[in-house]
Amino acid sequence: MTDLTNAPMLVVGAGIMGAGIAQVAAQAGHRVWLHDTREGAAASAKTALAKTLQGLVDKGKLAADAAEGALARITPISTLAEAAAARVVVEAIVENLEVKRGLFRDLEALLSDDAILATNTSSISVTAIANGLRLPGRLVGMHFFNPVPLMKLVEVVSGLHTEPPVAEAIYALSQAWGKVPVHAKSSPGFIVNRIARPYYAETLALLQEQAATPAVLDACLRGAAFRMGPCELMDLIGHDTNFAVTNSVYGAYFQDKRFGPSGVQRDLVDAGWLGRKNGRGFYPYPQSDADKALPAAPQAAPGALTVHGQCAWAARIADALSAAGLSVTRDTAAAAVAITLAEGGELRPTDGRPAAQLAFEGGARDVAVFDWSVTETVAPGTPIAFALASGASDAFAARAAGVLAAAGWQPLRVADAAGLVVARTIAMLVNEAADAVLQGVCSPEGADAAMKLGVNYPAGPFEWLARVGAPAVMGLLDRLDTHYRGERYRVSPWLRQRVWSAA
Numbered sequence: 001m002t003d004l005t006n007a008p009m010l011v012v013g014a015g016i017m018g019a020g021i022a023q024v025a026a027q028a029g030h031r032v033w034l035h036d037t038r039e040g041a042a043a044s045a046k047t048a049l050a051k052t053l054q055g056l057v058d059k060g061k062l063a064a065d066a067a068e069g070a071l072a073r074i075t076p077i078s079t080l081a082e083a084a085a086a087r088v089v090v091e092a093i094v095e096n097l098e099v100k101r102g103l104f105r106d107l108e109a110l111l112s113d114d115a116i117l118a119t120n121t122s123s124i125s126v127t128a129i130a131n132g133l134r135l136p137g138r139l140v141g142m143h144f145f146n147p148v149p150l151m152k153l154v155e156v157v158s159g160l161h162t163e164p165p166v167a168e169a170i171y172a173l174s175q176a177w178g179k180v181p182v183h184a185k186s187s188p189g190f191i192v193n194r195i196a197r198p199y200y201a202e203t204l205a206l207l208q209e210q211a212a213t214p215a216v217l218d219a220c221l222r223g224a225a226f227r228m229g230p231c232e233l234m235d236l237i238g239h240d241t242n243f244a245v246t247n248s249v250y251g252a253y254f255q256d257k258r259f260g261p262s263g264v265q266r267d268l269v270d271a272g273w274l275g276r277k278n279g280r281g282f283y284p285y286p287q288s289d290a291d292k293a294l295p296a297a298p299q300a301a302p303g304a305l306t307v308h309g310q311c312a313w314a315a316r317i318a319d320a321l322s323a324a325g326l327s328v329t330r331d332t333a334a335a336a337v338a339i340t341l342a343e344g345g346e347l348r349p350t351d352g353r354p355a356a357q358l359a360f361e362g363g364a365r366d367v368a369v370f371d372w373s374v375t376e377t378v379a380p381g382t383p384i385a386f387a388l389a390s391g392a393s394d395a396f397a398a399r400a401a402g403v404l405a406a407a408g409w410q411p412l413r414v415a416d417a418a419g420l421v422v423a424r425t426i427a428m429l430v431n432e433a434a435d436a437v438l439q440g441v442c443s444p445e446g447a448d449a450a451m452k453l454g455v456n457y458p459a460g461p462f463e464w465l466a467r468v469g470a471p472a473v474m475g476l477l478d479r480l481d482t483h484y485r486g487e488r489y490r491v492s493p494w495l496r497q498r499v500w501s502a503a
Contacts (some may be wrong), residue, residue, distance in 0.1 A: 020148025042076035127159035188252030196426035225458035235281035300398035352479030433461035
């Protein structure tokens, strides 16, 4: 494997990403040439980096001599020929296939044959970029996340041409820079941008069904420990950007229904409501307290109740209700989790069936479903979605909310949508990750690391799978597939095989 320790480097592109890559490389001891086709851009980037490094010194995060040394190792250049001695190149230029191909053809004519060519592309096929090069095996993806100095993840992306020692050299280089690299196969979205699609898509689908407001959906997913809800995150990214990425991935997967764009987001783009960048998206900006307000569900204290189920989650619910002073009986003979009330009525965690379907199948009227709790602990007042069968009485609705409140949650009533909010989102994230593993895009460990480090998920998809269980995920997806009658919720063969092999 090629050792790139302190190898002289060329970074092409002096924008935010390129400057960040140059900073990290220089701090790691590399001599870095920084090039940009825009006149003066590389020099301006070095000036900005000087301020950044001095800021780190002022905060006590970097020694003054280390900052001076890193800055001295960065040399802005106006022509690529000045970096002919570079042993590794990282490009961070415009996301345009032909422009990138042209750059790498120029670099091949300039650099030695053992120089490694790396692209920071986030969306273009590494295989396509390498096509036409004289030595395509030395081109590899080195996809950083913004801001580069702070974000740990690097996706090391191999195209069909990429030689394994080249990918391993970039993997080792990333580790030497203090990053956490994960291997990925070149495919649309790589790991992070592919697996993350359901986080937006399920919320957009629920909005299309008028199941809840953006504020409620965001609160439910923050309650599952995501740092930002999908609607506020899409507002931050920009709806034009997110919608364009969605359309790109949808096209790249030949209109696979799992990646289909949403009319809700198209309408926002058409309206010019692009998010924070222009003052209006799902929310107006700046936001007021009223914009963030959540509806209070009417609550009534229930009487005696029975908690059914053998699992640890059922035990935790029973313990929480007992601690709240309720009269609780345990039924550990039942396999499925449920809460029955002495006054009549039943609450169940969603298995993908709407409450109305459960009521119809069971010949009952007072039926409620509540969302999954996927965190290892639940903070008091954590939002949780619940829904009621259409025939449920107002008295039962209030008691159902009271049960959830007594168990420590903040109950948020939503429309009776299949799979509710957190459950269908987590199941789809797991399912997409399972397909990525099935297709050789990444390993389970790589998927977990990528999603936690690349987009700050509270857990990796396979960690959620371990907590919830493959049968529960597969069962929920199968019921969603039956309910919606389409391709979107088809279960990954990898996941189905996992259930069968454990049976």
